Amino acid sequence: MSRYTGPRLKVMRALGVDLPGLSRKSISERPNPPGQHGARPQRKSGFGLQLQEKQKLRFNYGLTEHQMRRLVLDARRDRGSTGDKLAELLERxxxxxxxxxxxxxxxxxxxxxxxxxxxxxxxxxxxxxxxxxxxxxxxxxxxxxxxxxxxxxxxxxxxxxxxxxxxxxxxxxxxxxxxxPAVSDIPFPIEMQLVVEYYSQRI
The missing domain is CATH 3.10.290.10 (RNA-binding S4 domain)
Known part of the structure; x- marks a missing residue:
């Protein structure tokens, strides 16, 4: 999968969070999801929540899916928490x-x-x-x-x-x-456990 080069604000609106690594702009003026009339709020499935958290990391740090998978594998080799190690590797x-x-x-x-x-x-x-x-x-x-x-x-x-x-x-x-660095150093709200769960079924 190639690196994302499309509209950045649209991605942040879809994920519902400002990603400072992706853009200096904010979604505060248009917090609704992208779409002609703004997509209606929908209850996300467990997979949907895992995917959303994973995408936050991937887009903020500008990584391809292949790079994300490699970092998760590196984080798994650590004796501590996979989520904590993944956050450390991303920040480093x-x-x-x-x-x-x-x-x-x-x-x-x-x-x-x-x-x-x-x-x-x-x-x-x-x-x-x-x-x-x-x-x-x-x-x-x-x-x-x-x-x-x-x-x-x-x-x-x-x-x-x-x-x-x-x-x-x-x-x-x-x-x-x-x-x-630690998970708390990531500059936006993130549930690392959901990211770990997403990849646990795909690696």
């Missing part, structure tokens, strides 16, 4: 950390910065958006990349407040991993 992606640090307005924009070689981890250029950060890693942009208009605009007005697991140095314009 480099493109997400660049977004949460305030260098980009969305995860998609952050992925573009990474792909184009603007991002450095521990002083070395990394152009892999799925790069998994570890405790103590330092994220910054190349010197000339910090002068990009889009980067400066995002730093001046970040889409979200920075999470506690990322320590940001305003003077040096760098972020470091202070501790590993």
């Amino acid at each position: 992606r480099l493109d997400n950390a660049v977004f949460r640090s305030g260098f980009a307005p969305t995860v998609m924009a952050a992925r573009q910065l990474v792909n184009h070689g603007h991002v450095e981890v521990n002083g070395r250029a990394v152009d892999i958006p799925s790069y998994r950060l570890r405790f103590g890693d330092v994220i910054t942009l190349r010197e000339r990349s910090r002068k990009l208009a889009a980067v400066q605009a995002s730093l001046a007005e970040p889409a979200l407040s920075r999470p506690e697991w990322l320590a940001f140095d305003e003077a040096k314009k760098l972020a470091s991993v202070a501790h590993l």
Whole structure:
């Protein structure tokens, strides 16, 4: 399945939640589902609820279904809760950390910065958006990349407040991993157990 490039606000309205990684816009002015007259509220089945929670994660972090399945398999190998580990792995992606640090307005924009070689981890250029950060890693942009208009605009007005697991140095314009993220660091309401249940029957 290819990466989604369609209308972002429409997706958020269908899921009934703002996804800051997908778009800076909000559904507050049009909270009703998409459709000519707004779809009537329907009671979702168990599968429908599981699918909805899974789609929240997939669209917010800009992942393909194949990438989601791979992360779930990685999370299963951990001794702890699969849901907690899945949340940690999603947040630890480099493109997400660049977004949460305030260098980009969305995860998609952050992925573009990474792909184009603007991002450095521990002083070395990394152009892999799925790069998994570890405790103590330092994220910054190349010197000339910090002068990009889009980067400066995002730093001046970040889409979200920075999470506690990322320590940001305003003077040096760098972020470091202070501790590993948790489910509570996901910036929208999510039921991780429903996501785990969805994949338990499909992997």
